[in-house]
Amino acid sequence: MTQALKFYVRSLNLSLKARRQYPWDFAVGFINSLMKQAALLISIYALLSQFHQLGGWSFPALLFLFSLRMVCHGLYAFFGSPLRDLPSIVDRGDFDRFMLRPVSPLLQVIGAANIAAAYDFLVGVGMLIFSWKLVNISISVANLFVLLLTLVGATLILFAIELISASMAFWLIKTGNLPWILFWFEEKYIIYPMNIYVRPLQAIMTFFLPFAFINFYPAAWLLHQTTRGAFLPAQAGLFVLPVGVVCITIAFQIWKAGLRRYRSTGS
């Protein structure tokens, strides 16, 4: 375990070192992330300037929801988004060399940090602080503790979903961009309150792909915001960590089953 951790830390350092070869990249990436989020926020703001609320959520509350998603996603993506490359690695037959090395294949796949996600994380933190003030949430120990649990739990949920979708490559080989499609699904759906969606879709995002626990329920709890129309009450936001633990446990079992089943595609 210690050896594996040492390998992972060293691998992360190497990828950061490689990234430092492009000194302008940090500035460009940061501006990039700002522009991307600004484009989305302008759309939401334009919409709410006409309608004033969405599912009972005002623009400041939506900004908080949006920021919370960005922070959680940025944190997870920094460590876990290299998993999206797994289907193409398996398809090319390059996964064989991961199996031959005396280190966990999973650690090798996620060994390269996704620096672009760090930009999203930083921008998200800035927006979260700004929106925290806008919605007047008190800076209490309880609220900060819930926020911390949300960050950890949401990271586990996102990592688990990514791991399961990437593992499908062991069975299907060509997964048709399944990891990316789930990423876009999450990116498009959870920036809006869950209670605007039809019930079957809410059921999927609460009980099957628990994206609702990433930002909607925690935000609803912190903001004392309505979840009218959603499956669960705002108190569900306190259970993000247990949901994350369950998800990651299932994901690791699927990953191990996939590894046992793996047959090379050749090269």
Place this chain on the structure above:
Amino acid sequence: MWKNISGNAKIGLSLFLMYRMQVVMVVFDEGINFLVPICLWFGLYRGNPGLIVNGMNLQDLFTYTFLTLILDVISRTELTWILRRGIRSGDLAIEFLCPCPVPVSLISSDVGIVMVEIPSLLFIVLIATPFLRPVAPASVWSFVGFIFSAIMAMILKRIIAILLGTIAFWTLEGGGLIMSASLIIDVLSGGLLPLAFYPHAFRDVLSVLPFQGLVNLPIEIYLGKVQGNQMWLSLLGQGVWTLVFVGIAALVWRTATKRFVVQGG
């Protein structure tokens, strides 16, 4: 030349159809794109379905969503990423050996993949129509104008995709920039939200830019929001922008390929 183009299109189609899961995922992707805006409009108009906002009622928005998806399917392209991968790996060098200009070769291969989107298109039409009940075009001329505009949107989207892909000639790490640019174009084209919802001043600026020709303009023509002489002028403007972008893309391509160096094999 035509044999090369059609040959490439067939190869692109065959490669895509090799794995059924890939085709299934394309259909699943359409479902995702279809449901988000529908739920959004329901959420916004809940309790007030007769509301009209800047000339758009709920039925107009459903039709807008329906047509956005159709335009998205026919304009969809992987050219940016194919080009970027080819440049980074050096495989693009092989394309230069073909007796066909590289951008033409790439576009023709892309056209083959568009053909496989036809099941997705049928899925949208079959599943979405009973729910959305899109309105018929405002007139015959509106429909004709929509078709012309949609064809130009297809071409313009691919030219923009190639332009974005050429970023990789100058920087090794342009992936994030490409994704951001794509999202911004999505906003400016009305792909994310109809331009009618933006503030007046912002709309005026967007109306002279080429991006509204990708989504908002064809749909406004279909709905009859832009008709008569205004429609023909808008189509002319869209055509001019398309030609301008073809010129820009040709210039950028010529400049970029001069500095293209492949090290080893």
